[in-house]
Amino acid sequence: MPVVLAGGRGHGSWHLENLRRLSAAGRVRLAGVCELQPLAAEELAGFDGVEQSPDLAGLLERTGARITVVCTPIHTHTELALTAARAGSHLLLEKPPTPSYEDFRRLTEGLAAAGTACQIGFQSLGSHALDAIAGLIGGGAVGRVRGIGGAGAWVRGEDYYTRAPWAGRRTLGGRDVVDGVLTNPLAHAVATALRIDGSDRAEDLAGIELEQYRAHAIEADDTSCLRLTTARGTRITVAVTLCAERTADPYLLVHGDRGRITFWYTRDRVLVQRAGHAPEERLYGRTDLLEDLLAHLATGSPLLVPAHRTGAFTRVVEAVRTAPPPVRLTEPVWRRADGPAWRSGGTAPRRVISGVDELVAASAETLSLFSELGADWAVPAGAPGGEEERRP
Numbered sequence: 366m367p368v369v370l371a372g373g374r375g376h377g378s379w380h381l382e383n384l385r386r387l388s389a390a391g392r393v394r395l396a397g398v399c400e401l402q403p404l405a406a407e408e409l410a411g412f413d414g415v416e417q418s419p420d421l422a423g424l425l426e427r428t429g430a431r432i433t434v435v436c437t438p439i440h441t442h443t444e445l446a447l448t449a450a451r452a453g454s455h456l457l458l459e460k461p462p463t464p465s466y467e468d469f470r471r472l473t474e475g476l477a478a479a480g481t482a483c484q485i486g487f488q489s490l491g492s493h494a495l496d497a498i499a500g501l502i503g504g505g506a507v508g509r510v511r512g513i514g515g516a517g518a519w520v521r522g523e524d525y526y527t528r529a530p531w532a533g534r535r536t537l538g539g540r541d542v543v544d545g546v547l548t549n550p551l552a553h554a555v556a557t558a559l560r561i562d563g564s565d566r567a568e569d570l571a572g573i574e575l576e577q578y579r580a581h582a583i584e585a586d587d588t589s590c591l592r593l594t595t596a597r598g599t600r601i602t603v604a605v606t607l608c609a610e611r612t613a614d615p616y617l618l619v620h621g622d623r624g625r626i627t628f629w630y631t632r633d634r635v636l637v638q639r640a641g642h643a644p645e646e647r648l649y650g651r652t653d654l655l656e657d658l659l660a661h662l663a664t665g666s667p668l669l670v671p672a673h674r675t676g677a678f679t680r681v682v683e684a685v686r687t688a689p690p691p692v693r694l695t696e697p698v699w700r701r702a703d704g705p706a707w708r709s710g711g712t713a714p715r716r717v718i719s720g721v722d723e724l725v726a727a728s729a730e731t732l733s734l735f736s737e738l739g740a741d742w743a744v745p746a747g748a749p750g751g752e753e754e755r756r757p
Contacts, residue, residue: 366392366393366394366431366432366659366662367393367394367396367428367429367430367431367432368384368393368394368395368396368430368431368432368433368434369395369396369397369398369399369421369424369425369428369430369432369433369434369449369454370384370395370397370398370399370433370434370436371398371399371400371421371433371434371435371436371437371445371449372399372400372434372435372436372437372438372459373398373400373404373408373436374400374404375436375528375529376436376459377436377437378408380434380436380457380655381408383653383655384412384434384655385411385412387655387656387659388411388412389411392656392659393432393655393659395409395412395415396414396415396416396428396429396430397415397416397417397418397424397425397427397428397430398415398416398417399417399418399419399420399421399424399445400417400419401419403417404417416428421433421445421448421449422448422451422452425448425449425452425454426452430452430454431454431455431662432454432455432456432457432655432658432659432662433445433446433449433452433454433455433456433457434456434457434655435449435456435457435458435459436459436486437459438529438531438542439461439464439531439542439543439544439549440464440531440537440540440541440542442458442459442461442462442463442464442468442472443463443464443468443471443472446458446462446472446475446476446483447471447472447475449481450475450476450478450479450481450483451475451479453479453481454481455481455482455483455658455662456476456481456482456483456484457483457484457486457654457655457658458483458484458485458486458672459485459486460485460486460487460549460552460553460556460675460678461543461548461549461552461678461679461682462485462672462675462679463679463682464540464541464542464543464682464686465541465543465682465683465686466567466679466680466682466683468541469672469675469676469679472672473672473673476672482658482661482662482668482671483671483672484654484655484657484658484661484668484669484670484671485670485671485672485674485675486654486670487552487553487556487557487654487670487675488553488651488654489553489556489557489630489631490556490557490560490654490669490670491651491652491653491654491657491669491670492630492633492649492650492651493633493649493650493651493652494628494630494633494634494635494649495557495560495561497635497647497649498561498619498626498628498635499561499563501626501637502561502619502621502626505623506621506624506626506637506639507619507621507622507623507624507625507626507637507639508621508622508623508624509621509622509623510562510599510619510620510621511600511620511621511622511732512599512600512601512602512620512732513558513561513562513599513600513601513602513617513618513619513620514601514602514603514604514617514618514620514728514729514730514731514732515554515555515557515558515601515602515603515604515605515615515616515617515618515729516554516603516604516605516615516616516617516618516725516726516728516729517546517551517554517603517604517605517606517615517725518605518606518609518610518611518612518613518615518721518722518725518726519550519551519605519606519607519609519612519613519615520607520608520609520610520611520612520715521550521587521607521608521715522713522714522715523581523713523714523715523716524713525607525713526581526582526583531544532544532583533545533581533583533584533585533587534583534584534585535584535585535686535690536584541686542585543585543682543685543686544585545577545585545586545587545589545685545691546585546586546587546588546589546605546606546607547577547586547589547591547603547605547681547685548681548682548685550607551603551605551607551615552678553615553630553631554603554605554615554617554630555591555603555678555681556675556678557617557628557630558593558601558603558617559593559595559601559677559678560674561617561619561628562595562597562599562601563597564593564595564596564597564599564601564677565674565675565676565677565678566673566674566676566677567673567676567677567679567680568596568676569595569596569597569676569677570593570594570595570596570677570680570681571594571595571596571598572593572594573591573592573593573594573680573681573684574591574592574593574734574746574747575589575590575591575684575685575688575746576589576590576591576692576734576735576736576743576744576745576746577589577685577688577690577691577692578691578692578693578694578735578742578743579691579692579693579694580608580694580698580699580716580718581607581608581716584690585691586685586691587606587607587608587691587716588605588606588607588608588694588718588721589604589605589606589685589691590602590603590604590605590725590728590734590735591603591681591684591734591746592732592734592746593681600732602728602729602732602733602734604724604725604728604729604734604735605725606718606721606722606725608699608715608716608717608718608721609717609718609721609722609725610717610721610722611722613722614629614631614632615629615630615631616628616629616630616729617630617729618729618730620732621639623639623640624637624638624639624640624642625637625638625639626638632648633648633649633650633651634646634647634648634649635647635648635649652669654669654670657669692742692744694718694742697719698718698719698742699716699717699718699719700716700717700719701714701715701716701717702714702715702716702717703715720740724738724740734746
């Protein structure tokens with residue numbers, strides 16, 4: 366099946382490797398790459414006859430691609446996805462699908478009008494662990510679910526925000542970007558928690574409380590927490606940072622009144638703890654989302670992550686987009702650190718918020734926001750804050 370890849374660098378290089386794997390298996394053929402600067406021959410090693418162009422519409426017309434993989438800056442998603450849909454090309458669209466809820470409506474209406482399928486690239490939602498967790502909850506393994514807490518503590522250097530003009534921006538050239546920690550690098554925590562609760566459609570959210578902060582010299586948030594109330598009454602908290610002391614695997618904690626389930630969603634690892642039973646831990650497999658799209662087109666099987674099942678997540682994106690600017694944290698709330706802290710051989714300086722690793726974990730454990738956990742720099746959700754500087 367002919368495929369066009371829009372965006373072959375950055376995270377797009379991961380998609381390029383996946384296409385190389387599927388091409389070797391005879392499943393797809395990379396027919397074209399849409400990039401402002403063409404990929405070099407070594408980047409396309411293993412592929413033959415790949416046309417390159419910065420014009421997606423023309424590329425789709427010439428190649429007849431049945432599938433378009435869109436992995437471009439967030440503010441370009443909507444137009445490129447609609448261009449592909451109008452050309453009759455089905456989509457694997459990277460997360461977040463759109464930078465605003467209005468764009469999300471435009472996208473879903475355009476997909477419906479064109480009759481094209483669209484899979485959203487939340488890889489964690491391909492985890493087989495999700496069905497296992499649903500079975501555990503449905504079978505009463507941990508009793509009634511009281512809430513779900515998410516925790517993500519990652520380390521990123523200052524060069525993470527200088528790698529591209531849109532990185533860490535709320536807007537760029539008058540267009541929404543919304544490249545914050547909740548909406549992009551650790552967005553899977555939000556989307557996966559919503560899927561576990563069965564509350565991933567737009568109408569499934571009843572309330573959103575949001576606290577956003579930034580230690581880096583950026584527009585968007587690098588440290589944030591939120592609490593969602595779903596229509597079924599579940600409380601979901603997610604606390605995340607890119608200013609951790611050390612990187613840890615992000616996880617979701619399902620609180621039941623008779624036990625708990627911990628899901629390390631990047632590892633497909635599940636731990637069940639309940640009274641009267643020994644802890645049970647298991648690793649699960651994962652379905653590749655492009656392969657799932659291929660199966661959908663071949664057999665009509667349901668997509669794992671159709672666009673409409675990211676509606677609740679996009680409402681979170683909209684809340685972040687329309688919220689006041691993140692509260693700016695100043696020294697000594699954070700300190701500068703150097704050295705190979707976040708990648709092999711890396712030397713970029715980074716900013717570390719004192720105690721944030723423990724705060725993130727405490728939020729998941731207690732379903733609390735940072736301000737409720739006693740962080741002296743935190744501003745309660747809904748309180749005036751914006752560009753106000755926060756010092757200890």
